[in-house]
Amino acid sequence: MKNESFLQKQLSKQGMRQVFTILFGLIVLLVAFSIINPLFLSSRNAANLSRQIAPIIMIGIAQSFVLMTGNIDLSIGSIVGMSTMMSATLMTKGMNPWTASLITMGASLLVGLINGYLVAGFRLPPFIATLGTMTICRGIAQIVNGNYNTGAINTIPETAEAVDTFRNIFYYGRIGGIYNTVYIALVMFLIFNFVLLKTKTGRHIYALGSNAEAARLSGVSIIKTTTVAYVVSAFCSCIVGIIQCCSAGMGAMDAGNSYEMYGVAASVMGGVSTLGGTGRLIGTLVGACVWATLQNGLQFANAPVALRNIIIGIIVIVAVLLDIIIRNKKPRLISAENQEEKSSPGDDNK
Template structure:
């Protein structure tokens, strides 16, 4: 119960941060609060949010997946090549399969070889980025499949399809994490893997499935980028893994494992999306935009790690009159 209350407090901090940023940008730029612009924020956030959703499972396990950006680019290229000769459904199944397979390899490297996830996924990132450039020869692959293009370009009830995809994914996987046995296994394994193993939890299988989810959602994010551009860019996912990790951390998920959920993650992704959008509206230099986002990440992590100290500082006891310092409680007891 205490851990859940602490997690709610972290989410509320992220929500208040999002509200504060939105209010500041609405004051600074009247165009920010328009419905069209807010839908653009959701559209731009959808890719990072999907990557961050999969990353949340991995980080709750006290692991990390640096390969999601490369998985996105590789699966997008394979999907585009498949769509040139096969139907939309086959192309998407192949793309999701490639992403899930990459996640499976990551999970097996971490669990079977006991390789640190940082190293395993860093190597996978390099391998997949190189393979993508090799099979495409560094050239974009055009996509003319109309049904596939609708994934990134169509609207339903006036809302872009990628936003609907983001909402559905967060509902489905949020329930998976919060309300299923697998979700409980994820939290227990991230909190204390040895105790989880002694309790009969299949720790290795849980980790492998989390990496598979991360890879599959990275492939789905690749669909959105490819459909929006009608092109699979070989470097489409470069750097997006850092955006995803930042969204997860800002949302309150602990890098130490055992804490976090998808509600905080989507708030973290929206914070980054709102900041990007606001800085573009205010014509902030692209070079300074990275500086601002870096400072936001640092602020979020410092706030999370030092929340207890901050609360204690605000409740600092006043000194007794006359300047005398009150004796510690243990000294009073000893007297």
Template sequence: MEASLPRRLISTPVAGPLAALLLACLYFGLNTEQFFTGTNFSLIIQQVMVVGTLAIGQTLIILTAGIDLANGAIMAFGGIVMTKLAVDGGLPALLAVAAGLAVCAGFGLVNGLLVTRISLPPFIVTLGMLNVAFALTHIYSGEQTITDLPPLLTFLGQTFQVGQTNVTYGSLLTILLFLLFAYLLGSTAWGRHVYALGNNPEVARLTGIRTRRLTVGVYTLAGFVYGIAALLLVSRTGVGDPQAGQTDNLDSITAVVLGGTSLFGGRGMVLGTLIGALIVGVFRNGLQLMGVPSIYQTLITGILVILAVAVDQLSRRRTR
């Protein structure tokens, strides 16, 4: 007998994270007067758009049973490349952005090749690349923050009005990216291959999927998405900051895990990652409105991650 619609909705991977998000919103809405306002919701989305975009790429890699510890550093280097070429190099802003996107995609390509051709663990490859990207960011920037950016680099930080609420173009781009990748993963052959690769790479290979090429493609595409995150970061801050992104790798993993994607690969939804990023944003925003010190915000985020991974592990054991 076919399951009812409510039962199917409850059984989806995003049901738990969505319930947690709604409960968090309800709690903070009842305890703070400012939470349920359009301005505050717009602020939350602005605060999570960079990490949320990073988490899209992280989701792709985790779905293949990999992980990327270098995405925050790659993003920072991409932002420095864009801003330095545009300001100091005199390159047209559009070409500077394209160069930054290409550099980030290049990092992803190298990661994918090291994982597939030399069979190095993704954890080790991206841990090493974290240090490489971090060092190159500081060497290339000369430890200097880059200011006086051309308008194109800050355009996504500008706002338009929805009712009485100001919404940034960057927030809109982030939501569109989530919808695009939700479609690619859920409704295309490429998406089905990514899930198959994460579930069992050997079985995927035997069914005719070119697993090495697919893995390299996933890492490269993730790197390109990190480049978009770099542009969002630059547009939001208005500068090229060599100190940026130092904890964003862990924040992106947090969003993916809280969104219900399994760290063991093959299971999860990119819209769950959006919910996970919003959970982190809502908790930090709500606790800040309540006057809770930032160190407790970090503590609660850590507890949420442990609980999410524990639930995933228990779920895996039940399905065996």
């Protein structure tokens, strides 16, 4: 009884229905993959899978923040690449990994700021603005080490130990059998979920995405709010970039390629609308799990790479399509009402 009322309460919250739908999908996937290959749920693969999910969660958070404001961030993948290459290059030059990461973070946040200002301050369409910064950041990723991938980051004797510790902290280490990367992702999830649901800034983000004009006329600063969303996005992307640097032990120029789209996939599967104003980060978290589980599970099921992509593409479309079909059953009524309201006779002679 108590359980049921808890479920009902959760379902009544805005956007939670989609979360439960995608959660159900995730469970189906986990069951299906473990039937196809019982090794899928082995503790070794579970640990591995969780470490694959972690960056997708962070990317998902990045994209969700921007999508919720009604915009999009195409530069996410390139910021990942840029921060991987920047931090790796600095480390191969003998810089302390923490200093290197801090500088990298600075550069990434700057990109976020620029994105926000271009979109909200200069009213550039977000698609165009971030397409530009996406290309620029990929260019920076290529230029920092003279258009080569970097060598190993732990070859300078003075910093080798610090680098190895750093790599352990961000990627290889475990606490209680679970990889540190997973903890990082969860902490970020908790922080940003809190920001969205419990702070002024979070409320401004939802309001802006729901109705920018109404938000503005309520005193919400469009420029500030949009910029915060892009900066959060850049922050998450940078962390993922640093994690990639740690995992590979070097910088690869094409790191993070098309991650922005993984972020969109995780977000929309979890119920975040690309039109803004709706969705929950918990949905994005589950969406990211679905995305990574598909990648990992299809690999375990021995599906060829090309086939994997096709299947994943289809599943993303079907997931969102199903949601639209379910939603349209009810709101057709509402939209008809909207229309009548809009054209109510008070509008006479307009």
